[in-house]
Amino acid sequence: xxxxxxxxxxxxxxxxxxxxxxxxxxxxxxxxxxxxxxxxxxxxxxxxxxxxxxxxxxxxxxxxxxxxxxxxxxxxx
Amino acid sequence: xxxxxxxxxxxxxxxxxxxxxxxxxxxxxxxxxxxxxxxxxxxxxxxxxxxxxxxxxxxxxxxxxxxxxxxxxxxxxxxxxxxxxxxxxxxxxxxxxxxxxxxxxxxxxxxxxxxxxxxxxxxxxxxxxxxxxxxxxxxxxxxxxxxxxxxxxxxxxxxxxxxxxxxxxxxxxxxxxxxxxxxxxxxxxxxxxxxxxxxxxxxxxx
Ligand SMILES: [Zn+2]
Numbered sequence: 604x605x606x607x608x609x610x611x612x613x614x615x616x617x618x619x620x621x622x623x624x625x626x627x628x629x630x631x632x633x634x635x636x637x638x639x640x641x642x643x644x645x646x647x648x649x650x651x652x653x654x655x656x657x658x659x660x661x662x663x664x665x666x667x668x669x670x671x672x673x674x675x676x677x678x679x680x
Numbered sequence: 681x682x683x684x685x686x687x688x689x690x691x692x693x694x695x696x697x698x699x700x701x702x703x704x705x706x707x708x709x710x711x712x713x714x715x716x717x718x719x720x721x722x723x724x725x726x727x728x729x730x731x732x733x734x735x736x737x738x739x740x741x742x743x744x745x746x747x748x749x750x751x752x753x754x755x756x757x758x759x760x761x762x763x764x765x766x767x768x769x770x771x772x773x774x775x776x777x778x779x780x781x782x783x784x785x786x787x788x789x790x791x792x793x794x795x796x797x798x799x800x801x802x803x804x805x806x807x808x809x810x811x812x813x814x815x816x817x818x819x820x821x822x823x824x825x826x827x828x829x830x831x832x833x834x835x836x837x838x839x840x841x842x843x844x845x846x847x848x849x850x851x852x853x854x855x856x857x858x859x860x861x862x863x864x865x866x867x868x869x870x871x872x873x874x875x876x877x878x879x880x881x882x883x884x885x886x
Contacts, residue, residue, distance in 0.1 A: 605786070605789040605790055605830065606814060606817060606830060606833075608810065610830065610834070611810045611813055611814060612810065614817075614829065614833060614863070615809065615813055617860055618813070618860050618863045618864045618867065619864075621857070621864050623861065625857055627849075627850045627853040627857075628849060628850070628853060629747075629849075629850055632761065632764055633744070633747040633748065633749070633757070634751065636751065636752035636753075636757040636759070636760050637749075637752045639752070639756060640751075640753065664767070664771070664837070664838055668760075668763050668764060668767050671720055671721055671763055672717075672763045674720065675716075675759060675763070676756065676759065678720070679684070679685050679713070679717075
């Protein structure tokens with residue numbers, strides 16, 4: 604089978620986190636700026652951005668972008 | 681060059697991008713700022729490439745202006761768009777250079793797939809959640825869903841997968857999201873309601 608055990612385990616984690624309604628990467632992009640500006644002092648997620656937090660858990664590419672953007676904004680402010 | 685985020689009211693930026701008020705100095709400041717953001721994505725971008733990526737970012741901003749809802753400073757949103765544009769370019773290069781041919785290889789691998797052997801009788805194995813997942817992948821997913829899911833699991837850039845499938849990235853997200861929902865339903869129907877699947881119980885519409 605081309606899905607290795609490691610693939611299946613990774614997929615199971617994603618399946619376990621799957622929600623009936625999720626935002627896609629475009630919607631994430633338009634919400635992440637508001638999320639970043641409202642992040643608490645120790646990275647506490649702001650209320651109302653649960654969909655953004657969830658997308659960060661499920662989408663490695665948006666997580667990668669988020670980390671760089673977060674760093675960039677910290678350095679620029 | 682002054683290293684600071686350009687400060688203007690959001691309405692000023694929107695007007696500038698709508699072409700209603702040609703605020704040249706503001707746009708020039710924004711360009712410089714976004715150049716710095718893009719440089720943080722990859723130091724390997726040349727000055728000329730950074731310039732091109734800023735122009736691409738500006739084009740994306742114009743196209744998506746209505747998606748900006750004022751939840752943040754306009755410059756923060758613009759920095760997000762620039763980050764996306766720069767990463768998309770990086771991933772496109774990576775797909776062409778380092779990972780060329782991987783998508784076809786996965787497709788070939790999946791085409792040769794034998795169907796999973798019939799579920800064994802042993803209670804122990806039947807309760808194996810991974811085996812149920814494997815069976816659901818075979819029984820419930822379309823060829824395209826299987827390929828997309830496997831390609832994502834193996835870390836192929838979504839830009840590459842979407843282009844191969846001749847769909848846009850949002851359609852790709854929908855394709856794999858639908859696949860995950862099908863798999864989740866299969867696991868629930870097979871009786872898996874352990875800790876890892878607790879969040880599934882409230883599934884209403886799917
Ligand atoms: Zn994403």
